[in-house]
Each structure stands twice: as structure tokens, then as C-alpha cells.
Amino acid sequence: MSTRFILTGSRARMLCGSAIFAVMLGAATAAQAQGAGANDAVEDSAAGSDSEIIVTGSSIRGIPPTGSGLISVSRDDAKLIGAASTPELLATVPQLNSFNTAPRTSNGGLGSFAPGLRGLPPAATLPLMNGHRLISGSTQQTNPDYPFLPELAIERVEIVADGASAIYGSDAVAGVVNFITRKRVSGFEANVRYGFADDYHAFNAGAIFGHAWDSGSFVAAYQYSENSNITGADRRYRSLDFRAAGGIDTRSTVCPDANVNLFTGTIYAAPSLTPGINTCDPRGPVDLVPQNRTHSLFVSARQELSSAVTVWADLLYSDRKDIVQAALPGQTFVLLTAANPFFRPPPGTGTTYEYVDFRPDNLVGDDHFDQSYRVRTGNATAGLDVKLAGDFKASVYGTFNWSRNDTFQPGINTTALATAAAGTTAATALDPFRTGTSSAVVAAILDNPTDFTNHQRTRIGAVKVDGPLADLPGGAIKVALGAEYRRETYDQRGSSGGVGFPEDLKRSVQSLYGELFVPIVGEGNASPMMRSLTLSLSGRYDHYSDFGSTTNPKVGLTWEPVEGLNFRGSYGRSFRAPGLRDLGSTVGSYYAAAALVDAFGARDPSRGATQVNTILLYGGNQALKPEKARTFSFGVDLRPRLAPDFSASATFYDIKYDDVIGTPSGLGAILFSDPTFASRVIRNPTAGQLTDAITDTVPFFYTFAAIPTIGNILDLRQGNFGIRKTNGIDFDLRYRHTAGFGTLFGGIAGNYILKYRNQLSPTSAVSNSLEAGIPRTTLRTTLGIAAGPVTLANFVNHRSGVTAAYATPTGSSLYKAKGYTTVDLRLSLKLPDLPFAKGTEVALQINDLFDKTPPFFPGTDGIGGAYNAIGRYAAMSLRTSF
Structure with missing residues (x-):
């Protein structure tokens, strides 16, 4: 199969997309003489009143997550940023581990895309779509992935960075990230973007169509995305020799040009086989950003059957393929004797044997292996909402999620290689120095792939009832009660190294949950310094067929002493169930x-x-227990009446995470x-x-x-060993002022870690993760102006310098790298309307405007902390409506 689908099969799409872009841009520009622009033809109308909306972090309609802060990225924010995909959008959130990194569709090439919150593991954060669970596409994990929604289908993203297992069950230890989709769209909207950087390009095109009527709506959106790859050799700031900085030389001695060892104290370097050592960069050919192409389709429909009954359905399908350039496995201590016709003794040694270290570029015909990962996922949910007496509402829904991951990884058959090394004829022997190895022998040596197909499926049936229970002077007591049944399956077919690994894993989960909202003080009984006081109590019971039961409560309290000032706090317990592969692989x-x-x-x-x-x-280990966490948070929200253009929030959090699964x-x-x-x-x-x-x-x-x-x-199987303790502060300040010249807006949001402690086991020494590569501070600032049809926005992204250990000639030492700060700029222009195209906008964005070199670190690739390998990236985009 072709492994260059982007650089070959996509050329026509790139040219077609560029032509569409040029035609639309030309038509829109020609229309400038036709007068002032109007609003977009595609308009979202409210799917219901505020009292009907369920906010992330609560099961009760119209109630925000009491006691917890809410981080929200609106559709306007996404348009201002210019993000063209889910990974790009999430890379702008400082609390997520993927902040200010190159957007990737998978972590480590294993099909999973699931960045964690606040430096905690990805599996500790639960992604949702419209409040419903998703599925994993990974070959190794079964915790859900983030959804690859078309950008035009996203209404907003809500993040509750607080333990939420009392509401959502497993995985919501660090919090939840909920993607909320557009429900009502009228007309057709399309966008296209092409961008490039050094040794890199990316293309995105999408469209959305919607139709709304009095009693219902229909929305369909599609997006195509692709990008080329970036290898280590494409970025010259990488380094492996750190002797000048007091470190060691970490370049490999297993290279395309072999090294010969006779164990006499002297190494001989090919091709001359004179004393010396060949060194090379083993990660130069390896991808920093892999090639990718992604198709995603979203469909949503709603219909009122009567004034009391509404049916609805959401469907998301994505098909993504990564081609990952991976390192060739170096071959060491390969024994050759004089019987091998390709035996080459170092001159003057008279030896009849030698041990050869070499990288098999001469066998593969390239300096890397192309690994292929194709992940197809589907998420389908349909439900029925029924209005009951007394403003109660019942919701019944079913979900079917599925994924398929096809993984292919070439490999070296070490048995065949050893046999060839002992070969005695040119037809059967290995030539580690040149290209003399016969094609039949090469084929045998390269006949060792890992070839898997994984299927995961989740079936969910749920019912929930919520509404007002009783009236108090402060307002209505509201309650939500629900039950859920979930069936998860994982099956695997394929082999690795000629060994088959069939797996058929399954389990069921039965859950009961409830939430009570109590307005202790409200409009009817407010007093000085006590404008409102609300209490939330929630809890959830989950019974797993494979390891038992767990119960997780949460309490939240919000106090508003005066208008525009809130104090809030929460305490809860959360858990993460062992994944199916953790238990039964x-x-x-x-x-x-x-x-x-x-x-x-x-x-x-x-x-x-x-x-x-x-x-x-x-x-796997069937004796695993759930990971457990205790979460506490306290925060303040400020929206002063005397300064309505300003808002601020800050949240202190403290998490103790026990029984962390690891090996x-x-x-x-x-x-x-x-x-x-x-x-x-x-x-x-x-x-x-x-x-x-x-x-x-x-x-x-x-x-x-x-x-x-x-x-x-x-x-060395999985076990409940680790302990993590972390606390810190999230903060968000925003300002937006409208005057005669336009609107001025700005803000700063981020995360500051006060403490992050890690233990390999309850009895092991405590280590400081802030001295193991985790940044203490991540923040993003925004400053911009919107004047008439023009909007100019500037973003500054910052990660503080990381501290970590590096190897020295005498042992190890700590090194603190400098911080990593990049600047993004985006300029957009709304063009006058045409009869057939309205709300047209063209934009130029430049990410990493100053092409910032990542901070130096005397280890790994010579880079301190996470960074964006793309570098300066310029893109033109066009958005229009019909």
C-alpha cells in the first residue's frame, strides 16, 4: 500500500481547494462596491431558554456547576483564534497538556488523542460530546478520545477542571471537557484554509448545512483535513551532543555505516574500518509531526412530536490516518565469521570473527520505517425528552459508539538476521556493510511486522428525571435522578513478531446517580452581604462486572455576598476504572x-x-482496583457592576490521586x-x-x-502502585470595551502549579514532578481590536522553563531550561455581501510569528519541555455563507 497518501493523492485536493479559495475570494472582492456587509446567513438560534440548557458539571437544567469553575471556549473564540480542528482548538487552552504544541491527531502514533488537564495523565480527563460519553480509538487504552468534530459544528467547549465522577462516573478525575454542538442552523456555510511552514503544509476545508422550522431542526457538517510531516532532521535546533553544556554525547553508535568491535579495546569504523567510531542521529528520520488526513462528519436532528415530547439524534463519524516515520531498530553484536562472504576484517588485525553494530538502512532501502495507523470512530446517540407535570422532564436515550484501529508496524526478524549473519554463500549471507544481501534474505529479515486490527464498542442506555422539588424563599429546590447501563467490548486480531494476540474483552457497568440543588439564600430572602447562597449535593454509584463497585460523592457551595462577586468551593471523590486492556490484555x-x-x-x-x-x-492484571482521587477546589469570580467590561476568576485546586495504575x-x-x-x-x-x-x-x-x-x-504486569499529589491555581481575566471606533478586547488565562509530588509506590521516596519536566506556569494572553469589518488579534503563549535531570560524565544533575514563549497574530476582514454569498470573511494568521527556537536542554533532543515543532506557520482562510 502507498504510505505517501498526502504528498501524492492530496495534490489534486490541494489544487482544487486553492482554486475554490481563489474563485470565492475573487467573487467576494469584486462585490466590495455593492455596499456594507450584513450578518452571516448562517445563524444559530437558541435551542431553548436558559432554563432548558444543561451546563457541563451538572445534571439539572439551567443550573451551573455549583462550587466549581467553568472554562469556556465559545464559537466566537474559536473563530477569533482561527483554529481549524479539535487539536488546534485545544492547543490554545493553558490548562490542557497539549497547550502550545503542534496539533496532533494521536499521541505516540497509537490512535489515541486525549490530552490531560493540569499535568495529570490523559486517562484522568473525561471528554464528552453534548454531555455523552465517547470511545477510544487507541490500540493500548480504552479511555475515551476527544471527538474529531468538524470545526463548523462546534458551538462551544466547556471544561470543568474539577473532579466530576459524582456526575459522569469513571475517568473524570481531573475534570471533563464537553464539546457542545450547534443545534439550529439556517442555510449553508463553508470554510477553507491553507497554511505552510518550513518543510510543512496543512489544508482544511469544511461545510455545514442546516434547516430549522418551528418544531425542529436538522444540521449536517463535514470537514476534510490533512498535513504533511516534520522529521527531526527538519529542525536544526535539535541536538544530541551535550558535552559543551556539561552533559554527555548521546548520539548513537549504531549507524548506517557500521562499527566493528573485536573486544580488544579498539572500535573500527566502516567503510574504511580504521580505528574510530561512527556516530549518527537516530531520531533525525523520526517524525516530530506525522502525516495525517482526517475526514469527519456530524449530523444532528431534532423534532417536537407534540408540545411535551421531543425526539433527537446526534451522529459523529471520523476517519483519520497517520503515517508515522519511525526509527529503524539498530542491530548490535551481530557476529560475523570468516565463513561469511561479506566478512571484512579491519586491516592488519588478522581476525577471523567480528561483532558488528549497524542500522539496517542498507536492507530497508531507507532511513526509517513507515508505520500506518488508520482509526475510524462513530458516536451515535438518540433520545426522547418528555415534559412531565410540575416542570419535571424525563430524558431517555441510547448510545452506540464504535471504533476500529488498523495498525501496521514493520519490524526486523532477528532470528532470520542471525541466520543470515551465519550464512556462507552470497545467496544466504548478510552484508551489514553494503548492499550485497540478496533480495530473498532481505525479504526474510524484514518479514516481522506488527499487524493488528482492534475493535471497541460501547452501548449505553440511560434515563434521567429532573425538575423542581419544592420552593424555598431563596428559590426552587431542584433534583435530578438517573440510571445508566453501559456495555463495553474490546476485541483484537493480528500478530506481532509472528505471535498471535487474539483478545476478546468485555464488561458491563450499572449506575445510579442523583443531584440536589438547594438555593439556601436567593432573591426572596437576601440580606446585606448575602445576596445568594446555593448548595449542590451529588453522588453516583457504579457497579462493574469485572472488579466491583464504587461510590463517589461531591458537594459544592457558591456564595454571592454582593452582585458581581462569587465565592465557590467544592469537595468530592472521583475514580478511574481500570481499562479493559489494563485488566485483561x-x-x-x-x-x-x-x-x-x-x-x-x-x-x-x-x-x-x-x-x-x-x-x-x-x-494485563485482573486483580487491578480503580484509581481513586480526592479533589478540593476554592475559587472567586468577579464581574463588578462599576466595571461591566471586566471579569476575573481564580481557582485554587488540590488533588490527591491514589492507586494510579502503572507497571x-x-x-x-x-x-x-x-x-x-x-x-x-x-x-x-x-x-x-x-x-x-x-x-x-x-x-x-x-x-x-x-x-x-x-x-x-x-x-511486571500492571498494578495499583502510584500516588500523585498536586495543587495550583487557574486564573482568567478578561476585558471587552465598545466605543465609537470599535471594540477593544483582551485577556490573560493560565495555570500555576504550586506543588506536584509523585511516588512510584506508597513506600517509595517522594519525587518533585516540577523537577521532572512539568512546567510550573502556562498562560495565554489575548489583545485585539475589532473596528468595522477589520479584526486584529494578538496572542502570546507561554510555558515556564522546565527543570529536569540530565546525564553528566560523573552521574546526573538538574538543569533548568528557559521559558518558551510564542506570539500568534490574526487579521480578518469581512467583505460586503453578494446575492449568493453573505458574511464572507478572509483572514491571514501567523502562528509563532517570531519563529521561536525552543529552549535548550542537555538531554533528549536538546529541547526543554513541550514545544510546537511546526514553528512559524502562515495560513490564509476564507469563510462564507449561502
């Missing part, structure tokens, strides 16, 4: 001979220089010394213990019948 067993335990990170300090043969187990792999000596992991290390196992450990596991690169005496068994 295939357990693989690996054999590490005593001489190779260091390569597996399995050296046992108690055994000194005499290491032992070891079996290592990886995979003890990679802990080194801690695995053998920390009492928490004592049961994970079995020394000198009996025959029964060995049988119990490897029964029902899949062996990698060995057979059970051939293993020698085993000295250690290391159980």
Missing part, C-alpha cells in the same frame, strides 16, 4: 539469559556479579528493594511457581521447553 513472557539481564533492565542487585536467567511477565518496569534497583514490589520478584522459583507464572502467557523469542534453569521471575 494478553500476558507476554520474555526470557532474559543471565548475560542479557541488563538489556532487559532486570539486574538483581542482591546477586552481585553472578546474575541469573530471568523470566519477565508483561500485560514496575524500568524501576531498576527500586523493583528489588521497595517492599511494595516484594510480591513481584520471585527468586529461585519452584517448578510449581514457574508453571503458575507462565501458564496462559504468550512466550516471546523462546519456547517453554527450551528454557534452562530460571533464577528469577519478575512480574
Whole structure:
């Protein structure tokens, strides 16, 4: 199959899109003489009164999340920013981990797109669409992904950065991100954008059509997006040699030009095979931003069957494909003898054998592997809303979510390579120095792909009733009660390294929840310094078929002493259920001979220089428990009457996150010394213990019948080990003033982490995550002016410098990198209307205006913290309505 779908198949689309852009722009420009512009032809009207709207963070109509702050990105904000996709829009929110980074459709190329909040893991944040659960497209995780909605279909994004399991159940530990779609649209609207940067381009085109009538509405939106890739070699600020900064040289010695080792203390560098060492950049060919193309379709319909009954349905389908340039696996200690016709002894050594380290560019015919990931997801929800007596309302809905992930990763067959290294003829032997390896041998060596297809499905049935329970002087007590049944399945077919991994996992979840809103003080009983006081009590019970039950309460309180000033606080408990693959994924067993335990990170300090043969187990663990969290927040909102153009909010939060699921792999000596992991290390196992450990596991690169005496068994499966404690402050200040010349607007929003502590286990040492690469401060400022048809907006994005450890010649040390600040600029112009095109707007945006070089760090790629690898990016866009 072609792995260059963007640079080949998309050329026609790029030319077509550019032609459409030029024709529409020319027509709109020609219309300038026809007078002043009018409002857009596409208009959203309210889907209902404010009392009918359910705000994120509450189950009760017309009630904001009592005690919790709400971060909102409106449709006007999205248009002002010029974001053309979900990843672009979320990259502008300082509280999200993806802030000020290159928009990506997946994290790590595994199909999942789910940035977390406030530095917490992605799985601790729950994405929603119109308040309903979504599904994962990942090969590794089953926590939901963010939706790839067409940009024109988004009405607003609401973020409650507070524990919300009492309302939504699992995964809402750090908070929820709710995408709310447009419900009523009249007419047709389209947009197109083309942008470019050094070694990069991106194209987006979308359209939305809607029709509304007295008793209902219909909306359909589609978007196509694509971008080219950026590799490490495309960005010259990357570095791997840090000796000048007191670090070490981390360049690889496993390179296209081989190195030969005779274990005499001298290394010989090809092609001359004279004393020396070849070095290279192993991540130069690797993607920083992968190629992508995405199709997304959204359809929504609503119809009143009577004055009391409304039926509705929402459907989202997305199809995205990533081609990821991945590093070729270096081959080390490949033994060649004089019997191999391609054997090349270093001159003057007279050796009859040699160990060769090389990167197999000569076998692959390129400096990288192209990995392919195609993810198709669907989210369909349909429901019935019924007005009951006493202003109560019943909602019944069903959801069917599905995803399919097709993953293909080329690989090296190390067995075939070793056989070829021992070959004695040109037809059967490996040539690690040049291109002498026969095509048949190359085919055998490259015949080791990982080829998987994963299907995930979620079925949900739910019912909820909410309405006023009783009247108090302060207002109406309101209540919501609901029940939900959810069925989740995960199946996998395919193989890796010739080993099949069929998986069929399933579970069911039964839930009951309730919420009570009490207006203790309101308009009817207000007094000085007590304009209003509201209380919210909520709780949820979830029973999982695979691990048991959990109950999570939350209490929220909001006090308004005077108009325009609110104090709020909340306390709650949240949880994240173990994913289906955390519990039930295939357990693989690996054999590490005593001489190779260091390569597996399995050296046992108690055994000194005499290491032992070891079996290592990886995979799911059915004994997992839910991750648990305690969340507390306190905040203030200010909207003073004397300064109506100004608003401000600040929220202090404190999160204690226990039983975090992880693997003890990679802990080194801690695995053998920390009492928490004592049961994970079995020394000198009996025959029964060995049988119990490897029964029902899949062996990698060995057979059970051939293993020698085993000295250690290391159980590195998932477990509830970690503890995270963090607190900090979210803040948001905004100003908007309208005068004769137009409207002046500005703001600053961000997150400041006061503390972030991490423990690998309850008994391990506490580490400071602020000294492990997490930035203390993230913020974004906005300043702009709208005057007539022209709007000019400036955005400044800032991440504080990160502190992290780096390797030195004598050990390690801490290094604090500088901060990372970029500037974005967007200029838009509304053009006069045409009879067939109204509300036309053209815009020029430049992200990272000054092409900021990321801060230096003497480790990894020489870059301190997350950054946007795209650099200066210029784009032209056109938006119009019919």
C-alpha cells in the first residue's frame, strides 16, 4: 500500500481547494462596491431558554456547576483564534497538556488523542460530546478520545477542571471537557484554509448545512483535513551532543555505516574500518509531526412530536490516518565469521570473527520505517425528552459508539538476521556493510511486522428525571435522578513478531446517580452581604462486572455576598476504572539469559556479579482496583457592576490521586528493594511457581521447553502502585470595551502549579514532578481590536522553563531550561455581501510569528519541555455563507 497518501493523492485536493479559495475570494472582492456587509446567513438560534440548557458539571437544567469553575471556549473564540480542528482548538487552552504544541491527531502514533488537564495523565480527563460519553480509538487504552468534530459544528467547549465522577462516573478525575454542538442552523456555510511552514503544509476545508422550522431542526457538517510531516532532521535546533553544556554525547553508535568491535579495546569504523567510531542521529528520520488526513462528519436532528415530547439524534463519524516515520531498530553484536562472504576484517588485525553494530538502512532501502495507523470512530446517540407535570422532564436515550484501529508496524526478524549473519554463500549471507544481501534474505529479515486490527464498542442506555422539588424563599429546590447501563467490548486480531494476540474483552457497568440543588439564600430572602447562597449535593454509584463497585460523592457551595462577586468551593471523590486492556490484555513472557539481564533492565542487585536467567511477565492484571482521587477546589469570580467590561476568576485546586495504575518496569534497583514490589520478584522459583507464572502467557523469542534453569521471575504486569499529589491555581481575566471606533478586547488565562509530588509506590521516596519536566506556569494572553469589518488579534503563549535531570560524565544533575514563549497574530476582514454569498470573511494568521527556537536542554533532543515543532506557520482562510 502507498504510505505517501498526502504528498501524492492530496495534490489534486490541494489544487482544487486553492482554486475554490481563489474563485470565492475573487467573487467576494469584486462585490466590495455593492455596499456594507450584513450578518452571516448562517445563524444559530437558541435551542431553548436558559432554563432548558444543561451546563457541563451538572445534571439539572439551567443550573451551573455549583462550587466549581467553568472554562469556556465559545464559537466566537474559536473563530477569533482561527483554529481549524479539535487539536488546534485545544492547543490554545493553558490548562490542557497539549497547550502550545503542534496539533496532533494521536499521541505516540497509537490512535489515541486525549490530552490531560493540569499535568495529570490523559486517562484522568473525561471528554464528552453534548454531555455523552465517547470511545477510544487507541490500540493500548480504552479511555475515551476527544471527538474529531468538524470545526463548523462546534458551538462551544466547556471544561470543568474539577473532579466530576459524582456526575459522569469513571475517568473524570481531573475534570471533563464537553464539546457542545450547534443545534439550529439556517442555510449553508463553508470554510477553507491553507497554511505552510518550513518543510510543512496543512489544508482544511469544511461545510455545514442546516434547516430549522418551528418544531425542529436538522444540521449536517463535514470537514476534510490533512498535513504533511516534520522529521527531526527538519529542525536544526535539535541536538544530541551535550558535552559543551556539561552533559554527555548521546548520539548513537549504531549507524548506517557500521562499527566493528573485536573486544580488544579498539572500535573500527566502516567503510574504511580504521580505528574510530561512527556516530549518527537516530531520531533525525523520526517524525516530530506525522502525516495525517482526517475526514469527519456530524449530523444532528431534532423534532417536537407534540408540545411535551421531543425526539433527537446526534451522529459523529471520523476517519483519520497517520503515517508515522519511525526509527529503524539498530542491530548490535551481530557476529560475523570468516565463513561469511561479506566478512571484512579491519586491516592488519588478522581476525577471523567480528561483532558488528549497524542500522539496517542498507536492507530497508531507507532511513526509517513507515508505520500506518488508520482509526475510524462513530458516536451515535438518540433520545426522547418528555415534559412531565410540575416542570419535571424525563430524558431517555441510547448510545452506540464504535471504533476500529488498523495498525501496521514493520519490524526486523532477528532470528532470520542471525541466520543470515551465519550464512556462507552470497545467496544466504548478510552484508551489514553494503548492499550485497540478496533480495530473498532481505525479504526474510524484514518479514516481522506488527499487524493488528482492534475493535471497541460501547452501548449505553440511560434515563434521567429532573425538575423542581419544592420552593424555598431563596428559590426552587431542584433534583435530578438517573440510571445508566453501559456495555463495553474490546476485541483484537493480528500478530506481532509472528505471535498471535487474539483478545476478546468485555464488561458491563450499572449506575445510579442523583443531584440536589438547594438555593439556601436567593432573591426572596437576601440580606446585606448575602445576596445568594446555593448548595449542590451529588453522588453516583457504579457497579462493574469485572472488579466491583464504587461510590463517589461531591458537594459544592457558591456564595454571592454582593452582585458581581462569587465565592465557590467544592469537595468530592472521583475514580478511574481500570481499562479493559489494563485488566485483561494478553500476558507476554520474555526470557532474559543471565548475560542479557541488563538489556532487559532486570539486574538483581542482591546477586552481585553472578546474575541469573530471568523470566519477565508483561500485560494485563485482573486483580487491578480503580484509581481513586480526592479533589478540593476554592475559587472567586468577579464581574463588578462599576466595571461591566471586566471579569476575573481564580481557582485554587488540590488533588490527591491514589492507586494510579502503572507497571514496575524500568524501576531498576527500586523493583528489588521497595517492599511494595516484594510480591513481584520471585527468586529461585519452584517448578510449581514457574508453571503458575507462565501458564496462559504468550512466550516471546523462546519456547517453554527450551528454557534452562530460571533464577528469577519478575512480574511486571500492571498494578495499583502510584500516588500523585498536586495543587495550583487557574486564573482568567478578561476585558471587552465598545466605543465609537470599535471594540477593544483582551485577556490573560493560565495555570500555576504550586506543588506536584509523585511516588512510584506508597513506600517509595517522594519525587518533585516540577523537577521532572512539568512546567510550573502556562498562560495565554489575548489583545485585539475589532473596528468595522477589520479584526486584529494578538496572542502570546507561554510555558515556564522546565527543570529536569540530565546525564553528566560523573552521574546526573538538574538543569533548568528557559521559558518558551510564542506570539500568534490574526487579521480578518469581512467583505460586503453578494446575492449568493453573505458574511464572507478572509483572514491571514501567523502562528509563532517570531519563529521561536525552543529552549535548550542537555538531554533528549536538546529541547526543554513541550514545544510546537511546526514553528512559524502562515495560513490564509476564507469563510462564507449561502
